[in-house]
Amino acid sequence: MRDVVSRQQTQAPRVARDYGEKRYVQMTNARVLVVEDEPALVETLDYSLRRQGYDVTTAGDGRKALEAARMQTPDLIVLDIMLPGLDGFEVCRILRQEMNVPILMLTARSEEVDKVVGLEMGADDYMTKPFSMRELVARVKALLRRVRIDREEAVATNAAMDVPTERMVFGNLT
Numbered sequence: 001m002r003d004v005v006s007r008q009q010t011q012a013p014r015v016a017r018d019y020g021e022k023r024y025v026q027m028t029n030a031r032v033l034v035v036e037d038e039p040a041l042v043e044t045l046d047y048s049l050r051r052q053g054y055d056v057t058t059a060g061d062g063r064k065a066l067e068a069a070r071m072q073t074p075d076l077i078v079l080d081i082m083l084p085g086l087d088g089f090e091v092c093r094i095l096r097q098e099m100n101v102p103i104l105m106l107t108a109r110s111e112e113v114d115k116v117v118g119l120e121m122g123a124d125d126y127m128t129k130p131f132s133m134r135e136l137v138a139r140v141k142a143l144l145r146r147v148r149i150d151r152e153e154a155v156a157t158n159a160a161m162d163v164p165t166e167r168m169v170f171g172n173l174t
């Protein structure tokens with residue numbers, strides 16, 4: 001397994017937080033799985049996300065992505081569409097049946113149909129290459145924040161209703 005996924009052991013330097021609220025502090029340790037087969041882009045994504053304090057794992061093709069997602073249950077997946085073997089659409093479709101992780105899709109193609117297909121497959125957000133790393137980081141933050149707020153609301157609601165929380169966590173994501 002070790003050669004399948006390159007787990008980044010380096011601790012990212014703590015960056016100044018612009019969040020005023022305590023509950024967002026834990027977001028800096030969110031686990032992000034980056035699925036991309038272009039080494040230069042993987043490196044840039046890995047660097048940029050680790051700078052934000054995220055724990056980043058990378059996978060270079062669809063099958064490795066599935067293995068990594070199942071092993072690590074990341075908090076968010078950045079998923080390229082054009083991948084060797086299983087493509088990003090297929091990876092997204094399979095993962096959607098197994099877990100509720102937010103998925104941010106990347107593609108080099110800008111056709112509207114891709115966006116529609118991606119969203120129908122269950123992606124939560126979508127970016128067309130080339131994109132600015134700042135925008136990607138901002139969208140990753142927004143998706144993680146949405147998940148946390150939904151989770152907190154679900155916990156609060158379910159505490160009031162006295163029902164298990166598990167199934168309601170990501171209810172408003174799409």
Ligand code: CA
Pocket residue numbers: 036037038080081082083
């Ligand atoms: Ca690619």
